[in-house]
Amino acid sequence: MSEILRVENVSRRFGGLLALDRAALTVTEGQIVALVGPNGAGKTTLFSIVTGFLKPTDGRVFYRGAEITGMPPHLLARRGIARTFQIAQPFAGLTVRENIAVGAHLSRPARADALAAAEDVAQAVGLTPALDRPAASLTVAGRKRLELARALAIEPQLLLLDEVLAGLNPSELRDMVPVIRAIAQRGITILMIEHVMQAVMSLAEGVFVLAEGRIIAHGAPREIAADPRVIEAYLGHGAAERMRQHG
Amino acid sequence: MKSYASIAAVVALLACVPLLTASNVALNFMVVALLIALVGQGWNVLGGYGGQYSFGHAAFFGTGAYVTAILQVHYGLNAWLGLVIGIAAGALIGAITGALSFRSGLRGSYFALVTLAFAEVLRIVASVAPITGAGVGTLIKLDLRWETFQFQSRAPFYWIILAFVAASLVLVKLMEGSRFGAYLVAVRENEDAAKAVGIDVLRVKLAAMTLSAAITAAGGCFYAQYFLFLDAGIAYGPWISVEALLAPIIGGIGTVYGPLLGALVVKTLGEVTKLATGDAPGLDLVIYGCVLILVVAFAPQGIAGLLRRRA
Numbered sequence: 001m002s003e004i005l006r007v008e009n010v011s012r013r014f015g016g017l018l019a020l021d022r023a024a025l026t027v028t029e030g031q032i033v034a035l036v037g038p039n040g041a042g043k044t045t046l047f048s049i050v051t052g053f054l055k056p057t058d059g060r061v062f063y064r065g066a067e068i069t070g071m072p073p074h075l076l077a078r079r080g081i082a083r084t085f086q087i088a089q090p091f092a093g094l095t096v097r098e099n100i101a102v103g104a105h106l107s108r109p110a111r112a113d114a115l116a117a118a119e120d121v122a123q124a125v126g127l128t129p130a131l132d133r134p135a136a137s138l139t140v141a142g143r144k145r146l147e148l149a150r151a152l153a154i155e156p157q158l159l160l161l162d163e164v165l166a167g168l169n170p171s172e173l174r175d176m177v178p179v180i181r182a183i184a185q186r187g188i189t190i191l192m193i194e195h196v197m198q199a200v201m202s203l204a205e206g207v208f209v210l211a212e213g214r215i216i217a218h219g220a221p222r223e224i225a226a227d228p229r230v231i232e233a234y235l236g237h238g239a240a241e242r243m244r245q246h247g
Numbered sequence: 248m249k250s251y252a253s254i255a256a257v258v259a260l261l262a263c264v265p266l267l268t269a270s271n272v273a274l275n276f277m278v279v280a281l282l283i284a285l286v287g288q289g290w291n292v293l294g295g296y297g298g299q300y301s302f303g304h305a306a307f308f309g310t311g312a313y314v315t316a317i318l319q320v321h322y323g324l325n326a327w328l329g330l331v332i333g334i335a336a337g338a339l340i341g342a343i344t345g346a347l348s349f350r351s352g353l354r355g356s357y358f359a360l361v362t363l364a365f366a367e368v369l370r371i372v373a374s375v376a377p378i379t380g381a382g383v384g385t386l387i388k389l390d391l392r393w394e395t396f397q398f399q400s401r402a403p404f405y406w407i408i409l410a411f412v413a414a415s416l417v418l419v420k421l422m423e424g425s426r427f428g429a430y431l432v433a434v435r436e437n438e439d440a441a442k443a444v445g446i447d448v449l450r451v452k453l454a455a456m457t458l459s460a461a462i463t464a465a466g467g468c469f470y471a472q473y474f475l476f477l478d479a480g481i482a483y484g485p486w487i488s489v490e491a492l493l494a495p496i497i498g499g500i501g502t503v504y505g506p507l508l509g510a511l512v513v514k515t516l517g518e519v520t521k522l523a524t525g526d527a528p529g530l531d532l533v534i535y536g537c538v539l540i541l542v543v544a545f546a547p548q549g550i551a552g553l554l555r556r557r558a
Contacts, residue, residue: 051443052442053439053442053443072442073442073443074442074445074446074447074448077442077443077444077445078445082443082444083443085439085440085443089437089439089440089443090436090437090440091432091433091436091437091440091441092436092437093432093435093436094432094433094436098429098432101429102429102430102433102441102444102446103444103445105426105429105430105444106444106445108426109426110426111424111425111426111429114426114429150440150443150444151443151444153444154444154445
């Protein structure tokens, strides 16, 4: 399998804060890869750099072997990189159908085609009953699905999901995990930021751990969960040692 | 298709007005109302559909008006050709001011202020430049022939401005059903989300502003032919910027019929006020202000929104 995304020593500084410090990761085509890390680690900043919403202070990003560092978001979207937003960003005044159709327009100039495609995408993420409701009236779970649907509508090859599972209750979570798995089975590569570890464990084939702007570990989910560096990043210095002592 | 039939019906109905009355006062009232509907439709494309609130559509109106007038007066150009060039010039001013303000990332009230500034700069330049007649103004020579876009009676003017309005209605309706229309609304609703689905936000805004300016400039060209006189305060004055946004906001922002509805209501209110108060200067503006406050507070979707809610 070939490499679809490579982030090379990317740094990003906001004034005095080094949000990303030579972060590097690679994603193989067809995989589901998770990016985890404590709050403030720089996960969303990294997403914004990959999708063109932010320019890195230093470092380079490659997509399918071609450098895309600093390219604007709409061109990256046209090349097949889609993203969702951590805080859902619906076109609030439009219906669900119209929201998804905006995405579907990317490859479909005709309005009727885009609206028809929106229905298929809505079906895939379970939004069919809400198609004609205003996006502003959706629940948190509904908005997360809409984020996913709109991103899927541009028919991406690489999909970056920024906490699409956060804020969902257990039953909504149970509904959503298979949706993500089905997307991956259609051949779309997924890089996801996620705090819900149960979902990461069941979905991801590889995990990168970001802490204080640096990638501190990567590997299979089981290895990562047992990695003392990861435990310390979340629970503080010495936590791994104490856990071992107290069983 | 149904929506185009409704446009045809509305236009056909309005086209009958000169057959019902030959009163110059009544026709003049309708011509001015339709002129405001056209200028307002221009504003509506950018402000209503694109969410970019301009406070300076006078820049486009005045450019259309002056270009038409100056080409005739100083260069002896045919008035109809002047109309075409006037519209193109207005569109060009729209593209230039749009490029300058959108490229700098101006949004919301900053964008509104910059458009106001552009219109004011043009007004001041027009009030001193020799080619515009400076303080004296520009007078188009009276020559009542259809070749010169001048008519003895009001009825032909009325039908021409109605044809402009009809064209603008169809154009906006077409836009609503197109990818460009969907993208424009998406930009209004959420720019970041629009970028994420592959929309070139800057290009969409620029296209909207150019189209918006062209429609408003057409109104300016018509004004020059109808009144045959321009000065800086008329062409580039804030009055037309205000009328341009008042009509769509009151009628229904971001709707096809909003500007037409709003212009008819606003102009009717203005006339009624004049009749009731014996033409106290400025009172119609006070009434406009009150109506605007009421609409913004109680019917943010304007009259069209109220009608839709009842339906």
